[in-house]
Amino acid sequence: MYKGGKIIASLIIFVAFLTFPFFYNMGKANAGPENLAANTKITANTQCVEPASYMLANHMQLLNQWRQAYVRDGLTEYTNSQGQTFKDNLNTCIQCHSTGAVSNTVGLSNPAVKNVGVSSSAVNTSDQFCVSCHNYASVEPTCWSCHSEPGGATK
Amino acid sequence: MSINRRQFLKRAGIVTALGIGGSIGLHGKIVEAAAEAGYKTSSQALNAKHWAMVVDMSKFKSEDDFKKVAQSCVNIHNIPDFGNPKDEIKWIWEDDYEHTFSGGDNEYLTDSFKELPFVVMCNHCENPPCVKACPTGATFKKPDGIVDMDYHRCIGCRFCMGACPFGARSFNYRDPRPFIKQINPDFPTRTPGVVEKCTFCVERLAVGQMPACVEASNGGLIFGDLDDPKSEVRKIVSTKYTIRRKTDLGTQPSVYYLVGGGDHA
Numbered sequence: 001m002y003k004g005g006k007i008i009a010s011l012i013i014f015v016a017f018l019t020f021p022f023f024y025n026m027g028k029a030n031a032g033p034e035n036l037a038a039n040t041k042i043t044a045n046t047q048c049v050e051p052a053s054y055m056l057a058n059h060m061q062l063l064n065q066w067r068q069a070y071v072r073d074g075l076t077e078y079t080n081s082q083g084q085t086f087k088d089n090l091n092t093c094i095q096c097h098s099t100g101a102v103s104n105t106v107g108l109s110n111p112a113v114k115n116v117g118v119s120s121s122a123v124n125t126s127d128q129f130c131v132s133c134h135n136y137a138s139v140e141p142t143c144w145s146c147h148s149e150p151g152g153a154t155k
Numbered sequence: 156m157s158i159n160r161r162q163f164l165k166r167a168g169i170v171t172a173l174g175i176g177g178s179i180g181l182h183g184k185i186v187e188a189a190a191e192a193g194y195k196t197s198s199q200a201l202n203a204k205h206w207a208m209v210v211d212m213s214k215f216k217s218e219d220d221f222k223k224v225a226q227s228c229v230n231i232h233n234i235p236d237f238g239n240p241k242d243e244i245k246w247i248w249e250d251d252y253e254h255t256f257s258g259g260d261n262e263y264l265t266d267s268f269k270e271l272p273f274v275v276m277c278n279h280c281e282n283p284p285c286v287k288a289c290p291t292g293a294t295f296k297k298p299d300g301i302v303d304m305d306y307h308r309c310i311g312c313r314f315c316m317g318a319c320p321f322g323a324r325s326f327n328y329r330d331p332r333p334f335i336k337q338i339n340p341d342f343p344t345r346t347p348g349v350v351e352k353c354t355f356c357v358e359r360l361a362v363g364q365m366p367a368c369v370e371a372s373n374g375g376l377i378f379g380d381l382d383d384p385k386s387e388v389r390k391i392v393s394t395k396y397t398i399r400r401k402t403d404l405g406t407q408p409s410v411y412y413l414v415g416g417g418d419h420a
Binding site: 071072073074077091142147 | 193361
């Protein structure tokens with residue numbers, strides 16, 4: 001091979017450079033998102049709108065359905081698979097999923113937190129429950145740039 | 156171990172049949188679950204076929220009468236006050252006769268009438284030009300006659316603002332939150348880049364309450380189902396002299412101005 005040594009050496013350096021992050025982080029356990037349970041205000045009735053397993057996987061789909069039903073079709077109540085009826089409103093969620101005590105230390109990618117200069121405490125105390133997981137997954141929900149955050153709603 | 160073609164086809168057939176059968180069964184279960192979980196309107200909700208409003212001009216004679224009404228809307232809908240007319244967000248506001256009823260001038264009207272503050276808001280037209288102009292369906296007409304907004308879908312193109320002949324739509328050029336005096340946490344605020352307007356308080360009708368301005372108006376604003384011959388709005392509209400804004404444009408507004416009512420000239 002013409003100039004084989006140099007090529008192979010360069011290739012080795014290139015591969016080492018490429019895989020550097022993997023080796024650098026090897027063996028370091030990923031903490032994962034904050035404990036979700038700690039972020040939930042446990043009430044006497046701990047059942048969510050749908051079973052927890054369903055909610056974990058499908059909460060955004062459910063929220064989209066709720067939005068469609070409430071805003072477009074004027075259907076303001078949702079009856080779940082167990083026959084319980086809820087208001088299809090974000091306020092229903094944040095009655096339980098409000099943190100208060102758990103401080104949001106990593107929530108800086110959330111638009112609600114980014115709102116610098118917001119004077120009202122009702123919209124800028126961003127300890128909301130969504131933050132821990134959504135930051136971990138690097139998904140930014142923009143819900144709170146309009147809707148009131150947990151602790152904000154009065155009904 | 157090798158298999159011949161005949162065995163292979165048999166096994167492939169079995170696996171395919173299992174797959175199809177399974178998916179049909181699963182689909183059935185999903186459909187069942189969806190049927191159990193359902194959406195409905197609240198039992199308290201107020202229903203109508205055509206919501207309409209009558210503005211009784213005899214009840215709006217001073218600034219105070221008007222301010223009380225407008226403030227009730229500002230309070231519950233988190234309407235910001237930017238302090239300059241360019242960025243102003245208007246849901247319900249006042250205007251003079253000339254601008255409210257432009258085109259239908261009657262030069263012999265008394266001056267007192269021309270100086271009256273007219274309460275104006277979105278007219279919730281039967282032929283809403285804003286709905287036609289909206290490219291995303293963010294503005295839409297509900298079956299009960301209300302022209303509603305879905306802020307989630309608004310892309311801020313402002314075509315609706317150009318289409319609306321009543322100037323009833325406002326654009327959020329800036330972040331409204333710092334300019335809201337008292338935030339009502341039960342109603343969402345808006346973000347920069349969306350258009351907003353009066354919604355006849357759909358969120359209040361859904362829980363059995365009258366629009367906020369109607370409640371605050373002391374009978375100056377009358378709200379009801381225009382399609383119902385027994386409703387108060389229908390009676391007023393069919394028996395008394397009412398005018399609507401810019402009817403020559405054919406948008407068929409649902410807001411009527413009662414100008415001959417009460418002690419008014």
